[in-house]
Amino acid sequence: MLLAACGKTPPATAGAQAAGAAPATAGEVNLYTTREPGLVQPLLDAFTAQTGIKVNTVMLRDGLTERLAAEGERSPADVLMTVDTGRLLDVVEAGYTQPIDSAVLNSAIPANLRSAEGQWFALSLRDRVVYADKDLDLSGFTYEDLADEKWKGRVCIRSGQHPYNTSLFAAMIAHNGAQATENWLAAVKGNLARKAAGGDRDVARDILAGICDIGIANAYYVGRMKNAEPGSEQRAWGDAIQVVRPVFAADNGGTHVNISGAAVARHAPNRDNAVKLLEYLVGDEAQSLYARANYEYPVKPGVALDPVVASFGEMTIDPLPLAQVVANRKLASELVDKVGFDN
Template sequence: MLLGACAKTDTAPAAAGGTPAVAAAGEVNLYTTREPGLIQPLLDAFTADTGIKVNTVLLKDGLTERLAAEGERSAADVLMTVDTGRLLDVVEAGHTQVVASEVLNAAIPANLRGADGQWFALSLRDRVLYADKDLKLDGFTYQDLADPKWKGRVCIRSGQHPYNTSLFAAMIAHDGAEKTEAWLRGVKNNLARKAAGGDRDVARDILAGICDIGIANAYYVGRMKNAEEGSEQRAWGEAIQVVRPVFAGADGGTHVNISGAAVAKHAPNRDNAVKLLEYLVSDGSQSLYARANYEYPVKPGVELDPVVASFGPMKIDPLPLTEVVANRKLASELVDKVGFDN
């Protein structure tokens, strides 16, 4: 029912005449790169509980450019993106402001928010192992993907996709560029097919016997396992088991990416913007994130969706996400250097 909620996108216009946008009592303007339908249940609940209307502007691309063009006239209050790198691009371009909120700081672990209060993770997307349901696995590390015993048995999407460059960037942060390059060559050597397609294609190809394991985001499994009975996607989901890999080493955990948000630099409705962010990390909202999108709550202790809970406990990699983002460019260069996608 949550996933079927209709997304309504309103236009939040900037003020005319070159003057800053004017605050509107009881409203907040959300610029988002997420499909509104994925978060509309949360926004509807916020409005019902607070009386504050959310005007949503969907920007699949060009968020930074839009904010730069609008400048002080921008009507944006809250900026919401998927992928840490994209969120920090907005921050580094100077389009956000500091928020000092005890509510946000208490709900969100320190490595999942900006140290200066300029950005906050709202939900997590763990990068996990899809494996044939009959395969016996007793733990797994990301480094294991390069083990020669998996030669011809691994499936993965393009190495240049943000989901994978984020993982590879984290590997650089953990093991250094030289070891990561060697690891990428090992993973490429183990591929059962060209690195391509999407995450759900990994499950599809495991069912087809093309590969035995692959790396993909966990939330897709919730969608597949809850798809209509008899559908292709349901069959893909039922063909696999999920294992949460960790980076090798005493401090290693499972790699996560985020959906996150920040308050816009020139927010005309700043107080309402902060209220929305604080609402999105409440227990109820975090549970709704988990049930509607099969994403992992950023707030510890929140009840999980049954499918997500079935994956077992998750130890989140404690590496600050800023360190991951700092290695994105190098990760992309290494993907090209080893010919990962060729």
């Protein structure tokens, strides 16, 4: 992992095969992932136990596209796994993936959460929600409502340039247009209780401290906070808030989601095993593991949720195709700077 973090290919015994190494065997698959090791390893262990296929894993904090460019056609990568739709599509658009036609994947994953050409697939969902003081009544809340003057000095959020937020703002552009989104961003900035900074869990911390009443953050952090050690800071933060799933008011929109997702590498030496891994990850067992271990929302309908996540209520996922949202990322980032959101 240290070698991977430095951008060097580790020996086959320590992870993925080195570029140009001996031909791959039928019993392995090489995974390049930017996900935290603790979040994916239980899933990979379960896959190996079920199939006998060994997963050689290279963890990369960043530099995935640079790594693939350097390795070229001799890259040992079979599966590319990332967090954030934009980062996954960056890999696709750079030409480092190949199309997969799998009936299993197509039936398990709704069409708006995968590539129409089979180039990428969502594996789990991260809904962007409202954290709120537990005594507030926010039934029927929309993302557009964050701009209402009644929330002046009452809203907390992390940097507008963070990928979690640019993804949400890009979806706002897709629903409402650029000018309306610019106006909305300016109004939300005017409602901030503090500078847009910190992390998602800081929103819960600051609601407990009385700095703000509501804020935007990812739902899965609440699972971690509410299941933290009793008496710990994080448990106190989680116990101080409720989760409300807003929807977009326009176009009968739903709750905005970002994803963890994966694709099959363009030059995958173990292509069949790569497909098997992706198909396993959308099966009931793996989807349940995503829900229980990571507090993420399953991409496959009907999978049992973690009790904390289930307590948030039913989620209507925004029907916009994620590729359409991602197309607005650059404009969303420009609007964040234009209104001085992080200043």
